[in-house]
Amino acid sequence: xxxxxxxxxxxxxxxxxxxxxxxxxxxxxxxxxxxxxxxxxxxxxxxxxxxxxxxxxxxxxxxxxxxxxxxxxxxxxxxxxxxxxxxxxxxxxxxxxxxxxxxxxxxxxxxxxxxxxxxxxxxxxxxxxxxxxxxxxxxxxxxxxxxxxxxxxxxxxxxxxxxxxxxxxxxxxxxxxxxxxxxxxxxxxxxxxxxxxxxxxxxxxxxxxxxxxxxxxxxxxxxxxxxxxxxxxxxxxxxxxxxxxxxxxxxxxxxxxxxxxxxxxxxxxxxxxxxxxxxxxxxxxxxxxxxxxxxxxxxxxxxxxxxxxxxxxxxxxxxxxxxxxxxx
Amino acid sequence: xxxxxxxxxxxxxxxxxxxxxxxxxxxxxxxxxxxxxxxxxxxxxxxxxxxxxxxxxxxxxxxxxxxxxxxxxxxxxxxxxxxxxxxxxxxxxxxxxxxxxxxxxxxxxxxxxxxxxxxxxxxxxxxxxxxxxxxxxxxxxxxxxxxxxxxxxxxxxxxxxxxxxxxxxxxxxxxxxxxxxxxxxxxxxxxxxxxxxxxxxxxxxxxxxxxxxxxxxxxxxxxxxxxxxxxxxxxxxxxxxxxxxxxxxxxxxxxxxxxxxxxxxxxxxxxxxxxxxxxxxxxxxxxxxxxxxxxxxxxxxxxxxxxxxxxxxxxxxxxxxxxxxxxx
Numbered sequence: 051x052x053x054x055x056x057x058x059x060x061x062x063x064x065x066x067x068x069x070x071x072x073x074x075x076x077x078x079x080x081x082x083x084x085x086x087x088x089x090x091x092x093x094x095x096x097x098x099x100x101x102x103x104x105x106x107x108x109x110x111x112x113x114x115x116x117x118x119x120x121x122x123x124x125x126x127x128x129x130x131x132x133x134x135x136x137x138x139x140x141x142x143x144x145x146x147x148x149x150x151x152x153x154x155x156x157x158x159x160x161x162x163x164x165x166x167x168x169x170x171x172x173x174x175x176x177x178x179x180x181x182x183x184x185x186x187x188x189x190x191x192x193x194x195x196x197x198x199x200x201x202x203x204x205x206x207x208x209x210x211x212x213x214x215x216x217x218x219x220x221x222x223x224x225x226x227x228x229x230x231x232x233x234x235x236x237x238x239x240x241x242x243x244x245x246x247x248x249x250x251x252x253x254x255x256x257x258x259x260x261x262x263x264x265x266x267x268x269x270x271x272x273x274x275x276x277x278x279x280x281x282x283x284x285x286x287x288x289x290x291x292x293x294x295x296x297x298x299x300x301x302x303x304x305x306x307x308x309x310x311x312x313x314x315x316x317x318x319x320x321x322x323x324x325x326x327x328x329x330x331x332x333x334x335x336x337x338x339x340x341x342x343x344x345x346x347x348x349x350x351x352x353x354x355x356x357x358x359x360x361x362x363x364x365x366x367x368x369x370x371x372x373x374x375x376x377x378x
Numbered sequence: 379x380x381x382x383x384x385x386x387x388x389x390x391x392x393x394x395x396x397x398x399x400x401x402x403x404x405x406x407x408x409x410x411x412x413x414x415x416x417x418x419x420x421x422x423x424x425x426x427x428x429x430x431x432x433x434x435x436x437x438x439x440x441x442x443x444x445x446x447x448x449x450x451x452x453x454x455x456x457x458x459x460x461x462x463x464x465x466x467x468x469x470x471x472x473x474x475x476x477x478x479x480x481x482x483x484x485x486x487x488x489x490x491x492x493x494x495x496x497x498x499x500x501x502x503x504x505x506x507x508x509x510x511x512x513x514x515x516x517x518x519x520x521x522x523x524x525x526x527x528x529x530x531x532x533x534x535x536x537x538x539x540x541x542x543x544x545x546x547x548x549x550x551x552x553x554x555x556x557x558x559x560x561x562x563x564x565x566x567x568x569x570x571x572x573x574x575x576x577x578x579x580x581x582x583x584x585x586x587x588x589x590x591x592x593x594x595x596x597x598x599x600x601x602x603x604x605x606x607x608x609x610x611x612x613x614x615x616x617x618x619x620x621x622x623x624x625x626x627x628x629x630x631x632x633x634x635x636x637x638x639x640x641x642x643x644x645x646x647x648x649x650x651x652x653x654x655x656x657x658x659x660x661x662x663x664x665x666x667x668x669x670x671x672x673x674x675x676x677x678x679x680x681x682x683x684x685x686x687x688x689x690x691x692x693x694x695x696x697x698x699x700x701x702x703x704x705x706x
Contacts, residue, residue: 069639073518094639149706150699170706177512177647179706180690184505186705187666187693188659190401234652309662311397311422315654317662319505324562326643331516334637334645338515358701362508363686365515371478373686377514378477378498378507 052078053344054112055337058103058133059119060084060091062297063142066333067117068094074337076367080112110136115340118142127152134159134167134354138343140336142172149175157354166347167354171339172332173323174198178303180357181321185305189317192307193238197225197246201299201328209274210251213267215259218287220294224248225302233304236316249280252294254287299328338365380406381672382440383665386431386461387447388412388419390625391470394661395445396422402665404695408440438464443668446470455480462487462495462682466671468664470500477503485682494675495682499667500660501651502526506631508685509649513633517645520635521566525553525574529627529656537602538579541595543587546615548622552576553630561632564644577608580622582615627656666693 055071057064060082071079072095079098084091088100101109106116116137120126122145130141134156143152149170160167170176174196182194203223210219229246232239255264265282269275285293300323309315325331339357342364346355363370368377383399385392388410399407400423407426412419416428429437434444444465448454450473458469462484471480477498488495498504502524510522531551538547557574560567583592593610597603613621628651637643653659667685670692674683691698696705 066637069637072639073637146706150703153702175706177516180512181649182705183690183694183701184508187669187690187695188505188662190695309394309397309401309655309658311400315658317654317659318650318652320648320650320652321509322646322648324646324648326645327637330637330643331645334516341515356702356706358691358698358706359689361687361689362511362515366511367515367518370686373511374481374684375478377510378474378503378684378686 052076053341054078054080054114055340056080056106056109056113056116056137057082057119058106058116058129059125060093060100061119062329063333063336064117064119065094066327066330067119067337069330070334070337073334074341074367076341077337081109106133107136113137114344115140117336117340127155130167130169131155131159134165135163136165138166138340138347140168140171140340140343142176142332142336143170144172144175146175153354153356161353164347164352166343166351168339168343168356168360169354170356171336173325173335174301176332176335176357177323178301178321181303181319182305183358185303185307185319185321189305189307189309189319191309191313192305192317195233195241195304195306196301197230197304198301199223199225199247199299201301201325202294202297203249206249206251206274209271210253210268213264213271215256215264216253217256218254218290220252220290222250222252224250230302230304233306234318234320236306236318238306243277244279247278249275249278251280251282252285252290253282254290255284296326297328298326299331300324341365341367380404381669382406382408382442383668384408384434384437384441384444384465385410385447386434386444386457387453388421388428389447390657391661391664392445392447393422394655394658395447395665397658398662398665401662402669402695404669405665409437434461435464441465442672443468445664445668455483458495458497459483459487462493463491464493466493466495466668466675468496468499468668468671470504470660470664471498472500472503474503481682481684489681492675492680494671494679496667496671496684496688497682498684499664501653501663502629504660504663504685505651506629506649509631509647510633511686513631513635513647513649517633517635517637517647519637519641520633520645523561523569523632523634524629525558525632526629527551527553527575527627529629529653530622530625534577534579534602537599538581538596541592541599543584543592544581545584546582546618548580548618550578550580552578558630558632561634562646562648564634564646566634571605572607575606577603577606579608579610580613580618581610582618583612624654625656626654627659628652669693669695 083103118141206221302322411431446469534549631649
């Protein structure tokens with residue numbers, strides 16, 4: 051008996067979920083839902099149909115967990131509460147400031163339907179959040195640091211493309227090595243935004259465009275670049291395609307904390323990710339939590355859950371006995 | 379209402395628990411139990427009494443969680459099942475191969491008493507185990523690596539001291555940097571014992587002892603040193619005391635795994651610890667899980683649990699709402 055998965059939204063994340071399901075022998079993909087005309091959407095899994103999102107409600111008996119692959123800005127705030135009325139769901143809602151509100155909406159829907167709805171699953175929020183929690187519970191007398199990168203920021207790449215005269219662009223967020231080293235040394239430094247990350251931009255400009263103006267507009271853009279040391283490279287369309295078409299990302303969660311009767315000992319807990327594919331890794335985390343959502347619901351759990359609520363054993367294909375024998 | 383903690387066994391770990399309790403505002407130490415004559419044991423916390431272990435059973439109403447600080451070889455296999463009959467307990471049982479047997483014994487006692495008994499809490503087993511589980515559930519198509527150090531191995535230090543002509547000694551386990559780098563590169567190397575760790579020994583020899591013989595006996599000692607590249611330094615008693623009296627440790631859990639339809643992307647998850655004090659850090663993990671044991675039991679849970687069974691939120695002093703708002 052496989053866990054039957056539906057994918058709701060077929061962009062980079064949806065494709066990542068589709069490929070991750072193949073690596074998990076206890077799961078199978080049963081349907082993909084799209085807002086586009088389903089006949090125009092070609093998926094990678096043979097024998098699985100693509101449906102319009104409007105038809106999802108007809109398949110409540112065929113799907114154990116629906117994985118929502120829409121965006122956090124406008125899709126998920128509506129879709130997750132709506133679909134939690136009918137399915138166990140997992141989303142990757144990542145607008146940190148709006149999580150309490152999203153939780154409340156989803157919780158009320160899922161409590162009523164008796165389903166489990168996991169929100170904000172991925173790596174940040176997700177695995178990074180878990181590591182912040184574990185580390186701060188273990189070392190209460192300490193300080194947390196989160197660094198992102200090296201990786202592509204979609205939001206900052208979009209911002210570059212909005213500058214006049216820019217055809218295309220990619221932005222990498224890069225943690226500052228000396229800041230990482232200062233944190234690892236246990237000195238608990240206070241770090242400004244500028245001291246923690248560099249922003250590096252690869253920009254394709256229109257022919258004859260004023261490159262100095264473009265560079266200046268990028269570097270002084272409020273919210274996105276003004277508070278950072280930003281490097282701008284102008285490259286050709288071919289170079290962008292050849293060297294910058296991947297979606298790598300990653301980062302570091304570091305806690306530095308004291309122990310001992312006189313706080314005389316320092317201890318560093320560090321968690322880091324180095325990902326060739328941000329959406330595929332996010333999808334892999336989501337798929338593991340889809341397993342957990344299914345099991346929790348089987349046991350009678352309902353309502354909205356986050357990674358903080360799930361016993362780790364629920365994520366694994368292995369039994370509790372196997373886990374204790376092989377992994378403890 | 380503080381969580382009332384008892385410490386059963388007052389060595390390095392017991393002292394670590396005592397100091398960790400001070401960092402957790404929702405807990406208080408109520409008693410320390412020793413096999414020695416209690417009048418000879420001076421603890422660091424004023425107003426708290428030291429009792430003989432025989433008197434623990436008289437205090438079942440005064441202690442919410444008993445933290446067992448004995449050794450895994452002979453103490454815990456007896457103590458944990460015995461004390462789980464009367465108390466919620468946490469131990470740091472670390473003989474990996476015997477965990478299933480220990481679990482079964484403790485589970486049967488705790489199910490009968492209705493208490494929660496957490497076993498094998500610390501960093502390995504413990505936080506390292508958790509990270510092996512999370513990482514392998516997320517990246518099923520991958521490979522795990524655990525490295526230990528740089529840190530003091532008590533067992534290997536004891537082995538050095540048993541060599542004839544040796545007065546005292548300390549052994550450091552050191553991960554091989556090039557092996558770490560190979561793992562981080564995503565090539566999934568097969569590594570031998572010798573390729574993963576170096577053993578470095580600081581030895582105080584008797585005056586006139588045959589140093590060449592001692593060095594050779596250490597380096598060829600089966601199980602402990604023969605399978606490793608071992609470095610032996612002879613130093614004075616003063617140097618040992620001055621430079622090697624700490625108990626640092628740490629290590630790395632790294633998983634390297636593929637994602638994508640053609641396994642074309644590599645992803646690295648790395649967790650590492652750099653600890654000035656191994657026993658104090660272990661104690662800090664234990665104290666966080668004592669909180670979880672208390673809460674789980676309050677909710678009606680009973681039986682033996684490991685770190686795999688505990689929802690992360692149970693470890694934190696913060697409420698679920700605070701955690702979602704501040705840490706997710």
